[in-house]
Amino acid sequence: MLTINYFPEVWIFLLLILKLCNIAEAENGICTSPESKKVCCTNYHEVNDVCMKCPIGTYGENCTENCPDGKYGEFCLQQCECKMNQQCNFMFGCLECLNGTNSTNCVARCPDNMYGKSCSLKCQCKRNQKCDRIFGCIDLETQFTFTTFTLLMISAGFLIIISVVIGVTVCVVKRNNLSRNYSVYQSPVPVFYSGDKQIQLSEKDQEHYQTLF
Structure with a gap:
């Protein structure tokens, strides 16, 4: 039967077990939130309901941060010590320029x-x-x-296109002018003169004349 003298030892034992459980969870990337919900620890992110380590070159909560200048590797824990004509790559460290x-x-x-x-x-x-x-x-x-x-x-292509357009326009204008002049000077009713007398053709003769021309 436990007496009051054993309570401190039991309490320490329980705390040790609890700490070991938390360490085991942290190794799996699982931590407990203040609301006692299972969440991924810092430097882990959830992939298909499993907490996975951050990709190399990233860190922080849900792996949202890239490595700061001069840091690289897993969880950005490595420090670059680059030489002249080298630069620090956030994934692989020092690389040549x-x-x-x-x-x-x-x-x-x-x-x-x-x-x-x-x-x-x-x-x-x-x-x-x-x-x-x-x-x-x-x-x-x-x-x-x-x-x-x-x-x-x-x-050259533009010049050819412009020349063709101008040529077609000129031809159309000339053709319209010739048609207009022909219609103006053509007499709709032919008139003949015999001496000083003007002879008007009959309607039948006019139709016959127009079919000839």
């Missing part, structure tokens, strides 16, 4: 006439070439010829 950049954390662009990895290569471009900070010397002649040819073709 991309082509066309250099300096600390790769914040600088290559200076003029330099290109490539860590801007370590020098351009020796020919005429009609320029130095690209990523690829080096780029031939401008092909690009310029293609652009000029395209502009010339577009201009």
Whole structure:
């Protein structure tokens, strides 16, 4: 039978068991909210009703935060110690600068006439070439010829279309003018003269005359 002298030991034992249970739950990513609901712990997020670790490079509640500058890896616990011409990647740590950049954390662009990895290569471009900070010397002649040819073709197309429209318009106007003049000078009823006398044809003769013309 337990006496009052054993109560402190029992209480400590119960607390230890409870703590071990909480540790086991935390290892599974499951924590208890103030409302005694099962929720995912910090640095975990729920996937198909299972609490999973945050993807590498993220941390925080529901894994909503990306690693701050200088941190990387699982739960962003790793510290970058990058050298010159390296930058800290939030997933993999220190990586070499991309082509066309250099300096600390790769914040600088290559200076003029330099290109490539860590801007370590020098351009020796020919005429009609320029130095690209990523690829080096780029031939401008092909690009310029293609652009000029395209502009010339577009201009020629517009000129042809405008010429055709103007030509058709002129032809239509001339045709309308000729039709109008012909209708003005054509006599609807033919009249003949015999000496000083004017002879008007009969209606039957007029119809016959009009069928001839």
